[in-house]
Amino acid sequence: xxxxxxxxxxxxxxxxxxxxxxxxxxxxxxxxxxxxxxxxxxxxxxxxxxxxxxxxxxxxxxxxxxxxxxxxxxxxxxxxxxxx
Numbered sequence: 001x002x003x004x005x006x007x008x009x010x011x012x013x014x015x016x017x018x019x020x021x022x023x024x025x026x027x028x029x030x031x032x033x034x035x036x037x038x039x040x041x042x043x044x045x046x047x048x049x050x051x052x053x054x055x056x057x058x059x060x061x062x063x064x065x066x067x068x069x070x071x072x073x074x075x076x077x078x079x080x081x082x083x084x
Contacts, residue, residue: 005052044083 005012023033041048043056075084 002052004055007054044081047084 003012003015004010005015019035023035026033038050042050044053045056077084
């Protein structure tokens with residue numbers, strides 16, 4: 001997932017190459033590319049796809065165990081992953 005999928009020390013060169021290739025293909029056709037590097041609902045721990053798990057886990061259990069307001073506090077989670 002993205003440039004740093006498993007840690008802040010690892011850079012996913014394949015991801016960068018694929019992104020570069022896609023942008024080059026668009027450039028060759030005269031298409032401008034605007035790269036929108038954003039997160040969406042922070043992480044899988046909140047039913048989203050924003051940051052890799054290692055980023056969310058680095059913030060600790062207090063963050064991971066509490067859904068943002070106004071979501072109900074009694075969300076059932078998968079025991080093996082911690083995902084809802």
